[in-house]
Amino acid sequence: MIKAGVIGSTGYAGQQLVWFLNNHPDVKINFLSSHSYSGVSFSKIYGNYSKSIESICVDIKEAESKLSEIDILFIALPHGKSFNLVKKALNLGVKVIDLGADFRLKDPDIYKQWYALDHQAINLLPKSIYGLPELNRKIIKESNLIANPGCYPTASILALTPLLKSNIIDPFSIIIDAKSGVSGAGRSLNTSILYGECNESIKAYSVSSHRHTPEIEQVLSQINSENISLLFTPHLVPMNRGILTTCYGNLVKDISQEELYKIYSSFYKDESFVRVIEEIPETKWVKGSNFCDIAIRVDERTKKVIIVSAIDNLIKGAAGQAVQNMNIMFNLDENKGLDLLSMFP
Amino acid sequence: MIKAGVIGSTGYAGQQLVWFLNNHPDVKINFLSSHSYSGVSFSKIYGNYSKSIESICVDIKEAESKLSEIDILFIALPHGKSFNLVKKALNLGVKVIDLGADFRLKDPDIYKQWYALDHQAINLLPKSIYGLPELNRKIIKESNLIANPGCYPTASILALTPLLKSNIIDPFSIIIDAKSGVSGAGRSLNTSILYGECNESIKAYSVSSHRHTPEIEQVLSQINSENISLLFTPHLVPMNRGILTTCYGNLVKDISQEELYKIYSSFYKDESFVRVIEEIPETKWVKGSNFCDIAIRVDERTKKVIIVSAIDNLIKGAAGQAVQNMNIMFNLDENKGLDLLSMFP
Amino acid sequence: MIKAGVIGSTGYAGQQLVWFLNNHPDVKINFLSSHSYSGVSFSKIYGNYSKSIESICVDIKEAESKLSEIDILFIALPHGKSFNLVKKALNLGVKVIDLGADFRLKDPDIYKQWYALDHQAINLLPKSIYGLPELNRKIIKESNLIANPGCYPTASILALTPLLKSNIIDPFSIIIDAKSGVSGAGRSLNTSILYGECNESIKAYSVSSHRHTPEIEQVLSQINSENISLLFTPHLVPMNRGILTTCYGNLVKDISQEELYKIYSSFYKDESFVRVIEEIPETKWVKGSNFCDIAIRVDERTKKVIIVSAIDNLIKGAAGQAVQNMNIMFNLDENKGLDLLSMFP
Amino acid sequence: MIKAGVIGSTGYAGQQLVWFLNNHPDVKINFLSSHSYSGVSFSKIYGNYSKSIESICVDIKEAESKLSEIDILFIALPHGKSFNLVKKALNLGVKVIDLGADFRLKDPDIYKQWYALDHQAINLLPKSIYGLPELNRKIIKESNLIANPGCYPTASILALTPLLKSNIIDPFSIIIDAKSGVSGAGRSLNTSILYGECNESIKAYSVSSHRHTPEIEQVLSQINSENISLLFTPHLVPMNRGILTTCYGNLVKDISQEELYKIYSSFYKDESFVRVIEEIPETKWVKGSNFCDIAIRVDERTKKVIIVSAIDNLIKGAAGQAVQNMNIMFNLDENKGLDLLSMFP
Incomplete structure (x- = not known):
């Protein structure tokens, strides 16, 4: 089983990711972290998880203390918030998939120009891979740091x-x-x-x-x-x-x-x-x-x-693609846990 | 594998049923029948099944000719339309789950009063079981004819x-x-x-x-x-x-x-x-x-x-409950193929 | 022309009231007051008033200083916020229509029980009229303080x-x-x-x-x-x-x-x-x-x-009824400025 | 008072037009014609007109018999349906505003190419004016046949x-x-x-x-x-x-x-x-x-x-613009009956 942690689990994208990880046969969620709802049961925030995910959201500090217990860290934070987390996780040998924007742009000047912020992990930029499997499948497999596309x-x-x-x-x-x-x-x-x-x-x-x-x-x-x-x-x-x-x-x-x-x-x-x-x-x-x-x-x-x-902006545009990248990184079938058709209407 | 046929597969409830049968590890769909769309590929009617269910909808006549090939027949027709089909299927030893209203009311007079129609299979009424598993699980297991609740x-x-x-x-x-x-x-x-x-x-x-x-x-x-x-x-x-x-x-x-x-x-x-x-x-x-x-x-x-x-009116209120009933009838885990949480938002 | 002031003009009910006052042939809006948007042009907050109501929202202090200039004060504030305003306006001879809840319940104990707040203008309660014209038309006409119904x-x-x-x-x-x-x-x-x-x-x-x-x-x-x-x-x-x-x-x-x-x-x-x-x-x-x-x-x-x-909760349930009450209080045709049919779809 | 007839009054655009004509101080509706609902009270079809427009929709034949009683005919029909009506109305000296597409394109070949239909009133095309007041106000004023823009x-x-x-x-x-x-x-x-x-x-x-x-x-x-x-x-x-x-x-x-x-x-x-x-x-x-x-x-x-x-596609994109054109044609204030702001939300 892949042990996963999720930072920013109570935003819409984070929550969608939790849905897929919870549904994935090869994944065990280790912790769910939330800034706004630390100390609250996940199912109190999102009632669809009632009787199903009753675990309590942890704060960022507790999440960091658990980094050594996991295989992969998913980060779903606003831009500018993931720099330190990524460094810590990588240093501990934890693979990282960042659903935010911080590692997508290769050029820190362009990052600064559009995000009005100095990039704070420039040395990691060459190592980060833009996680669009249809273009970059091979290098995603070899990477420890995936910048999940917008x-x-x-x-x-x-x-x-x-x-x-x-x-x-x-x-x-x-x-x-x-x-x-x-x-x-x-x-x-x-x-x-x-x-x-x-x-x-x-x-x-x-x-x-x-x-x-x-x-x-x-x-x-x-x-x-x-x-x-x-x-x-x-x-x-x-x-x-x-x-x-x-x-x-x-x-x-x-x-x-x-x-x-x-x-x-x-x-x-x-x-x-x-x-x-x-x-x-x-x-x-x-x-x-x-x-x-x-x-x-x-x-x-x-x-x-x-x-x-x-x-679907929250799936192929965020959480589903993150799971697809995880599947590639861990040599699983690429569509494992993702093989759902749209339910209509 | 359970071989299933679906009559009325292109209404909203029928289509939802196809979704679950397609997603069920122990079911193989034998035919999809449609009055309005016979001869048309299922995925042309519902684009979510593109590249996934490309089979052609058959008409009711062809569906009837295939009854002997299946283990279970699902019927999702307007009331008054299922009488003959149910008789034929039961005679061939095919189990039937009727998502319509024709076998829910035990009293044919009450049926007539509310549906303005003479019941045309009165002798089957004592054999039909109201398919609400939470109340009738045991007798559902023994039955060949389930009236799926409204x-x-x-x-x-x-x-x-x-x-x-x-x-x-x-x-x-x-x-x-x-x-x-x-x-x-x-x-x-x-x-x-x-x-x-x-x-x-x-x-x-x-x-x-x-x-x-x-x-x-x-x-x-x-x-x-x-x-x-x-x-x-x-x-x-x-x-x-x-x-x-x-x-x-x-x-x-x-x-x-x-x-x-x-x-x-x-x-x-x-x-x-x-x-x-x-x-x-x-x-x-x-x-x-x-x-x-x-x-x-x-x-x-x-x-x-x-x-x-x-x-969800189309799931616990129709197709999901039908699959739940099928699972019971075929001694499967009751939540097989049904263990999805609501996806939000 | 009736000179009107509106307190709480930028909530949904307040804004709907502004719409009707602006549309009313016999009313001139003297001021629009807003807690959240004082200093901002009304049309910047609600773009439908672009080129039409460009006046700047005033704060409550400025609103109070203009009470003597108006004939009628409309208040659309959360409960518990209108007590002093109503007193001041009435003392100046200004008629008041309160779209909030503070003057609807006649019994201050019941008010306290349901709103968890001591009523702060108990002596005005006997004078306030519940502004449902279909029941209270006659006494609305004679009143200076209308509690507009929920x-x-x-x-x-x-x-x-x-x-x-x-x-x-x-x-x-x-x-x-x-x-x-x-x-x-x-x-x-x-x-x-x-x-x-x-x-x-x-x-x-x-x-x-x-x-x-x-x-x-x-x-x-x-x-x-x-x-x-x-x-x-x-x-x-x-x-x-x-x-x-x-x-x-x-x-x-x-x-x-x-x-x-x-x-x-x-x-x-x-x-x-x-x-x-x-x-x-x-x-x-x-x-x-x-x-x-x-x-x-x-x-x-x-x-x-x-x-x-x-x-319509914002019209007969709030702003429209307030204007209907105003029409009665000022001896106008009761449906003046209100004779619009629903626009469909 | 301008006496108006409406053909195609029960489609969405037609009905929106009825709303504005009913609201217009200088217009009297002479007849409402409907293909689908002739013989039915207008307010039975659209409940917003309950107690307000109870008149019975007439069929096209009766509408034609009333052409001589009106000053202006509004037509809101699918393309290809207005040719004869327009001829009849113009021959009787009735002004026409066609909300459909038949008189918008000046070149009958282009009409045929896009609408797959031979134009059946080619001689009227030079006389029809494209009713966009912001471009064509002066010639709209002189015209008897307005092609209301899409x-x-x-x-x-x-x-x-x-x-x-x-x-x-x-x-x-x-x-x-x-x-x-x-x-x-x-x-x-x-x-x-x-x-x-x-x-x-x-x-x-x-x-x-x-x-x-x-x-x-x-x-x-x-x-x-x-x-x-x-x-x-x-x-x-x-x-x-x-x-x-x-x-x-x-x-x-x-x-x-x-x-x-x-x-x-x-x-x-x-x-x-x-x-x-x-x-x-x-x-x-x-x-x-x-x-x-x-x-x-x-x-x-x-x-x-x-x-x-x-x-608003039904107003500036259809019925409102038609009324604007009518106002111009009859020398009224251009915004008469049209001076409503959007009601939000």
């Missing part, structure tokens, strides 16, 4: 990678118009995520300034061999879960929709969790699952291509 | 049974005020379940005339040893899933809330799927699971007791 | 008054099962009203302990001539607005549904804002309007009557 | 017109990513707009093939003096009302966000219903009103401009 970047990168690998679009024409359910904003107290404020409305936010922009650019630039600048616009949609990205690019060669489908199907043919489908994705078909659905349309009138992808 | 009756009966067993309330004072998500109304084309008609509104419906009334009365009357008439009022709530019942009764003896909790906890102490909890239930904590959560409040000012119960 | 009490009392006036039900059998949209919980930061916590779920809350219980009892007891204890259970429904009450009572005489309809239609025949209708009410038909819709069902099997009523 | 085109054209007038963007770089509430899909029975199918999900649809594309292109091409091809992608969002468009274009000159704001503010300075605002628009601030909110962002990294606009 939700928007997961959906965006999976949508765009085959296009960029094939040099089919102008890399400077990329626009990603993304739409997310409200759980993506977390569970912190904030007027903007009150029921009455979100329900029955849609808005764009962080236009041209969202922190996932450099993360997407970094990964796509590696694929493209040239640095890419792109435009990323997130929107808030009145639903609990799900991200839909609608990605646009200018075609630089004549290519049919059918040919593009072949490229995508071939690129993802061995992937358990990417489904290249004919119908335009809807978030409802992936909600509650680790899948990423992708469809392709070519607009011959404007010589543009449209790629639409859908994920 | 969604409202499941939540209502589980809420009220310990009270009636203990002769604590006036059985003629019972009022059940129930609230259901929209999936309970099925997937048939009907203006009243269009998005714009349901969203942002709540209504009562079928006031004093809902067909689940006699079903609840029948089961509670058996417990009470005297025939009970009660008032049942369903409401439609703008959410996909979930039933909350708020049940009221007049206390006939002085009893504290604590004592009532002891009675309930004791009554359900060996049940996997009933959770007697302190907090008032919320449907979100059971959504996606087979649990029924129950809490108790005594109002000393009015000498009334309030029992609140919550289930 | 949302649940408005819907409940309008539903039950004709029954009690006619001595048709056992007054001790009354159960009110009420369902409210989330705006009823206000706009304060509270995890329980985050989008992810309310959406896709229904719950009961404050079972047998909600503070609107004694308010309903007080008014119905006056009608009944004997003190009534009743059971009131509120529920939280995933929608922005609307209250539906399902009220139950035991009939003490043989009476048909048709006769009851005659009693209700007659009782409310001169009312602009109460609609006695055949169809069971749905909150969507009153949302955005000052109407209360009421329907009646008799269940002959159990000798019970069910009254269903629907209001 | 919902998406209204939001898109208002967002993009000042940019194109100023030659600031590459007209061939335009991408419009639009999001609509479900009422935009109408009230016809269709599985895809059932509650369970729309709730808790977002999807793109009609990607690169939506019929509003040529309508937007036609109007923007007139502004641009060169024919524009653009990419338009609509999405379905789980909310009743509202359209948000996120419009992208490549800047062809160095220009700051501030300068763009000046251009927009100047362009719309005399408009009652267009609000150029600092904050990114949210549909909740315009829902229930005739406003179009617009904000501008410049992304200096990619040299792109993002314009976000929000409208």
